[in-house]
Amino acid sequence: MTPGEITIRETTPADSGTVFEVQRAGFGYDKEAELTAALLCDPSAEPVVSLLAFRGTEAVGHILFTRCRVENAGEPQPMLHILAPLAVVPPYQRQGIGGLLIAKGLQLLRERGTELVFVLGHKEYYPRHGFVPDAGKQGFQAPYPIPDEFAECWMVQALSVRGTRVPKGRILCADTLFRPEHWRE
Template identity: 70%
Template sequence: MTKETITLRETNPTDLAEIVRVQKEAFGYDKEAELTAALLGDASARPYVSLLAFRGGKTIGHILFTRCRIEGAQTAQEGHYILAPLAVVPEYQRQGIGGALIRKGLELLRERGAKLVFVLGHKEYYPRHGFVPDAGKRGFQTPYPIAKQDADYWMVQTLPEAGFTEHKGRVLCAEALDRPEHWRE
């Protein structure tokens, strides 16, 4: 049996039920699905990049990048994002679908002038996609404190070649993500 091609596209408002279904299947509970739905309806998360992955006409993955900013910056900031969440339904995990969603999302963000992308996630997985562990060491603190032993899970990626030249400080995220429970296990 040959693998069918994975297709990716940006989401639209009619996709919400499928996005929620993918999130619930991927995580096995409702927390990320509820967070995703809240972020998609949160004006402070915009502009965002939201992508779905399909194989054989079936929706199998979703990724969301929402706008954020750095506390204390003197000028309006454009192009700062947080990746949260990334979901692939269990039967399609470990097949490169998450990586494809990350690559396409970063490509779209780069085209739209993004500068920094943050993620709080698996320190073994996200560095394979260009994220640098312990964003705090580079001057970017999480919206809420995380345990010192978890510092490597807070990561950043710079999209332009210039590197980490942006204003440093605490990252301020969309209202729906701005709750302590989203920043600890």
């Protein structure tokens, strides 16, 4: 599949059912789909970047970036986001669609002034898209403690030179995501 066969656009409220179905199909269960639906309704997650990928008229992938903050960093807070979740429907997995969604999302975030993006994810996948493993070693603790054996899965990517100078500390995410069950494997 070539990138030209895939179109990506920002979601609208009318896409909520499609987003839910893509997340459900991509993960094979409802947990991430329900989390996504809740995050899209959570004012503490704003501003969000929510993107759908299509092959023709078929929705084949979705990615969500929600706002986060550094605890005790003062005001004004730098613009930071967390990537969660990313889903591609099974027939289209391992064809580069996730990477296209990540790239488009990072481009939009950069254009909108986001300085850092975090993700808790697969330690071999996300570094291929510019994420640096073990954000904790760089001074950014996850919202909840990450066991040492998974420390490399908590990652960060600077989207600007200013991002390298963001105050360090614990990352506080949207209320919906700020629950211990979302930070354990």
